[in-house]
Amino acid sequence: MVETYYRGSIVFWSFFLIIHFSPSQCLGDKLPIISSIFPIADMVRQVGGEHVDVVVVLPAGASPHTFEPKPSLIKKISSAKIFFMVGVGLEFWAQKMVSLSGAGLKTVVLSKGIPLIHATEHFDGHETHHGKNIDSDFNLEVANPHIWLNPIIAKSMVNTIITALSEVDNRHLTYYNQQGQLYLDELDKLDDLIRKTVASFRIKKYVSFHASWDYFARQYGLQSVGVIEAAPGRNPTPALIKNIVASIKKYEIKAVFAEPQLNPRAAEVIANEANVKFLMLDPMGGPKLAGRNSYVGLMKYNLNVWKEAME
Numbered sequence: 073m074v075e076t077y078y079r080g081s082i083v084f085w086s087f088f089l090i091i092h093f094s095p096s097q098c099l100g101d102k103l104p105i106i107s108s109i110f111p112i113a114d115m116v117r118q119v120g121g122e123h124v125d126v127v128v129v130l131p132a133g134a135s136p137h138t139f140e141p142k143p144s145l146i147k148k149i150s151s152a153k154i155f156f157m158v159g160v161g162l163e164f165w166a167q168k169m170v171s172l173s174g175a176g177l178k179t180v181v182l183s184k185g186i187p188l189i190h191a192t193e194h195f196d197g198h199e200t201h202h203g204k205n206i207d208s209d210f211n212l213e214v215a216n217p218h219i220w221l222n223p224i225i226a227k228s229m230v231n232t233i234i235t236a237l238s239e240v241d242n243r244h245l246t247y248y249n250q251q252g253q254l255y256l257d258e259l260d261k262l263d264d265l266i267r268k269t270v271a272s273f274r275i276k277k278y279v280s281f282h283a284s285w286d287y288f289a290r291q292y293g294l295q296s297v298g299v300i301e302a303a304p305g306r307n308p309t310p311a312l313i314k315n316i317v318a319s320i321k322k323y324e325i326k327a328v329f330a331e332p333q334l335n336p337r338a339a340e341v342i343a344n345e346a347n348v349k350f351l352m353l354d355p356m357g358g359p360k361l362a363g364r365n366s367y368v369g370l371m372k373y374n375l376n377v378w379k380e381a382m383e
C-alpha cells in the first residue's frame with residue numbers, strides 16, 4: 073500500500089519537475105541556476121542572494137536515488153548558466169540532460185576535492201546503495217554521496233559555489249564573496265552547535281536507514297552499527313533484521329531512524345521488534361517544510377532528532 077502510494081506520488085510529482093525556489097516573479101538580469109537537490113539550492117541562494125534565480129530539479133519528497141526525470145527537463149535546463157550537483161553518482165539521472173544541454177551550461181560538481189567515504193568502509197562490508205564502479209561524476213558509486221550532511225564539507229561546497237558564481241557573473245564578485253563569507257560564518261556556528269550537542273550524547277552508536285549520515289558521523293564521532301536499506305528501496309533480509317535488532321540490544325540503542333523520501337516500513341518493523349523509538353531524519357528538506365526550509369534549519373531539525381535518540 074505504502075509502496076503503491078509512493079510510486080503514485082512520483083508520477084504525480086513528475087509533472088512538476090521544476091520547482092521554483094526563488095520567490096521572484098521576474099528573472100530580470102538574475103543569473104539562472106539549476107541545482108539537483110534542495111540543500112544545494114539553498115547554499116547557492118545564500119551566496120547569490122538577489123542576483124541569482126535558483127531552480128531545484130528534485131521535487132520535495134523525492135529521493136535522488138530513485139528519481140526519474142521527464143525529457144522536458146532537458147529543455148528547461150538549457151536556459152540555465154550553471155548546474156550545481158553533488159556528483160559521486162547521486163545525479164545518475166542527470167547525465168543525459170547535461171550532455172544535451174550544450175556549451176552554455178557550466179556544470180559544477182561539488183564533491184570535487186572532498187575526501188570521500190568509500191562503500192567498502194561501511195558496516196560489515198554490506199553493499200551500500202552505491203555498489204557500481206564506473207568512473208564518472210554520474211556513475212562513480214563506489215563512494216557515499218551524502219557529503220552535504222557534514223557542515224565542514226558544506227563549507228568547502230560553499231567556497232566552490234562562491235568561485236563558480238564569481239567566474240560566471242564577475243559583475244557581482246564582491247557581493248558573492250561578502251555574502252559567502254557571512255554564510256561561511258553561519259556554518260561555523262552550526263558546526264559549533266552540533267559539535268557541542270553531540271559531545272553530550274550518552275549514546276554514540278546508531279542504526280541508520282540508509283548510509284546518508286556517514287559524513288556527519290565521521291565528523292562528530294558517532295558510529296553506525298547497522299544500515300537497514302543497503303540500497304534505497306531494497307528491503308532488508310530477515311537475517312539482516314535479526315542482526316540489526318541484536319545490535320540495538322547490544323549497544324542499548326534507543327531509536328531507529330527512517331527518512332521521509334523513502335518507504336519507512338522496514339525501519340518500523342525493526343523499531344517494533346527491538347521495542348525502540350521510531351524517528352525521522354531528513355537529509356533533504358524542502359522550500360515549504362517549516363523549520364527545514366533552509367540548509368541550516370534542516371541541520372538543526374536533524375540535530376534535535378539525533379538528540380532525542382542519543383541522549
Ligand SMILES: [Zn+2]
Nearest residue numbers: 137218282284
Ligand atoms: Zn541517500
